[in-house]
Amino acid sequence: MVKIEEAIKQREFKDPYNKLMVNLLYTHSYLVSAQSGMFKPYGISPEQYNVLRILKGQNGTPTTVSSIQERMLNRMSNASRLVEKLKLKGYVKREECPTDRRQVDILITDSGLKLLATLQEQVDRFNREAIHLSEDEVSALSELLDKLRG
Incomplete structure (x- = not known):
């Protein structure tokens, strides 16, 4: 386990709140980078996923x-x-709404569903391997994050 102080080479923080904020932002970046690497061979980003x-x-x-x-x-x-990027890849389609011509309806295609099915096992494995916590710890942390957002 690498502590945040070691990861960013900072000896101490102003206070525990500052340390937590830095730790959350660093952890977010770590997870997004790892996710990006997982999705890259499929030509999509975490946001597109x-x-x-x-x-x-x-x-x-x-x-x-x-x-x-x-x-x-x-x-x-x-x-x-x-x-638009997903449409160009054939994973979604855009259609004019039949009841309101100003509105555009978005639907996932069969290709998009197949991609998600292909990724499902890999995403499940990634989630378990990237989070080095027990199931009880995962539940507790999730509750704390909900509480943090108020």
Whole structure:
């Protein structure tokens, strides 16, 4: 186990709150980098994977880019750009909404569903291997993070 002080070569922190904030940001970067490496051979990013998972959760019901944006893990991501990249790869399709021509419906394609199925076992394994905690610790940390966000 590498402590945050060793990882960033800092001996001490101003206070425990500062240390926790740095640790959370460092850990986020570590996990996103590792995830990016896992998805790279498939030509997608963690954000594109998030969009595909959101669309899969729609169970075939079309949704809008704004709805996708609201549900994204990283709300700073540009959902329109991500959807367009996924469309070019054949993983999603955009269709004009039959009831409102100004609205565009987004659906996951069979290719997108196949990609998620291919990735599922690898993602499950990654989640277990990247998080060096017991199941009880994982549950406790998840509850603490929920509490942290208030």
